[in-house]
Amino acid sequence: MTDRRVDIAIAGGGLAGGLIALALRRARPELSVALIERGDAMGGNHRWSWFASDLPDGGEGLLAPFRKTSWQGYDVRFPTHERTLAAHYRSLSSEDFDAALRRELAQDTLLPGREIANLDARGITLADGSRVDARAVIDCRGFLPHDSLRGGWQVFMGRHLRTDAPHGLERPVIMDAAVDQLSSGGAGGGAGGGAGGGAYRFVYVLPLGVDELFVEDTYYDDSPVLDRRALSSRIDAYCRENGWQGEILGGETGILPVITGGSIAGYQQAHGTPGVAKAGAAGLMVHPLTSYTLPHAVETALLIADNADLPGDQLAALLDAQARRVWKRTGFYRLLGQMLFGAARPAHRYRVFERFYRLPEPLIERFYAARSTFADRLRILSGRPPVPVTRAIGALLSSRDPLTAPQQQKDPSP
Incomplete structure (x- = not known):
């Protein structure tokens, strides 16, 4: 690749970078943009989901070019409570994300398979020594752990499955927490070792077609260690219990930060590059408790x-x-994240969400959109608490561990 100059250079072709490039193309097609991604496809290997009410004005229009799976209504399940809610839910695969960007953007915008060596306020230097100069540079290369932030982790493995027979699921199960919870040494968990020993666990299921499912095992844990073997085994067991078997089409794993405190100024100072803009998870533009990134x-x-x-x-x-x-x-x-991790014992953390899902549906939608009103906040915190008051107070006065770099165990299991 020879040197070139553009108006705006974007480092990272994931969700944030791809949407920025698309928004610029739709609003300002005369501008030249370079979207540089180290992988061969834009978006990596991910699935993003959101509620229709999460989006800001103009959001539906921006996402219109993408092929999405949509449902009206979803279920939640807990040991003593089940509920069907009416909200519209959407999901987008990285394959469809990549296909739409290749179709919608100018031919010379996408630069996949390019390793970035360095960036500065005037452009991006690639590993092959070539240079993309730009009036503006935006860094979208993902969240960088740092001890200026505190919290826990959301760890997950998802499996895309084509079932041998129709699975019978009509709508998504956003949170099935009726599964065994993960308490150290207790049932269903396997203590420690990154298997979620001492964590809040739930299973997330999307019916992508009559014989197609996405099944994800997720847990909120103190440790950022992903044990592929343990997660894969739990997905196997969940599918057996529901009578689902068939061909594995693909999957994904992830470790996302659940930010409960710290200093954004410290994070920006530690990871900032003078004159370079940061967007997406790299800029902490996420929902700190759910880790939802698409609306932001x-x-x-x-x-x-x-x-x-x-x-x-x-x-x-x-x-x-x-x-x-x-x-x-x-x-x-x-x-709320501080209280979840600090006040609720791991095996009982599901009670926090179980109580939450008894609240009015409009309040729940505003919560996911990070637009809770003052009255919503009072309602969430009032009434009979799902954790002891003394532990809740202690959690608010305590400090979580720093969000240091996650680890993935090198296990060959799928």
Whole structure:
């Protein structure tokens, strides 16, 4: 690749970077954009899901080019409570994400299979020594753990399955916490070792077709260690219990931060590059408790498209300010995360969500959209608490461990 110059260079072709490139193409097609991704496909190997009510104004239009799976209604299951809710739910695979970007963007925008060696306010240097100069540079290469942040982790493995017979599931099961919980030395867990020993566990199921399922085993844990063998075994058992068997089409794993506190200023100082804008999880634009990223990625992409003429340093300042606004408006969810990890014993953490899912549905939708009202917050915190008051107070006064780098056990199991 020879050197080139563009208006805006984007490092990282995942969800945040791809949506920014698409928003710029739709709003400002005359601008030249380079979207640089180390992998061969945009979006990596992921599945993103969201509620229709999560999106900001203009979000549906931005996502219109993508092929999505949609449902009206979803289920939740707990040991003493089950419920069907009416909200519209959406899901997007990385394969469909990549296909739409290749179709919608200018031919010379996408630069897959390119390793980034370095970036600065004036452009991006690739590993082969070539250079993409730009008026503005946006770094979207993902969350970087740092001891300026505190919290826990959401660890998961998902499996895409084609069943031998129709599975019979009509709508998603967003949270099946009626499964065995993971308490150290207790049933269903296997203590320690990254298997989720001492964690809140649930299973997430999407019916992608009459004979197609996405089944994900997820747990909220203190440790950022992913044990592939343990997760795969639990998915096997869950599918057997439901009578599902068939061909494995693919899968994914992940370790996401559940941020309960810390300093965004410290994070920005540690990971910032002068004059370079940060977006997506790299800029902490996430829901701190659910780890949902798509609504924030849409919001950021639209913001950048509206300010596409800014010089690079001003665009960087704009996104730093946006990250601080997101941090401020999501403080309530960090508090809830602190209580979840610090006040509830691992085997009983499901009670926090079980009680939450007894609340009015509009409140639940606003919660996922990170737009809880003051009355919502009072309602969530009032009434009979699912954790002892003394432990809740202790959790708020304590400090979680730093969010240091996750680890994945090198296990050949699928």
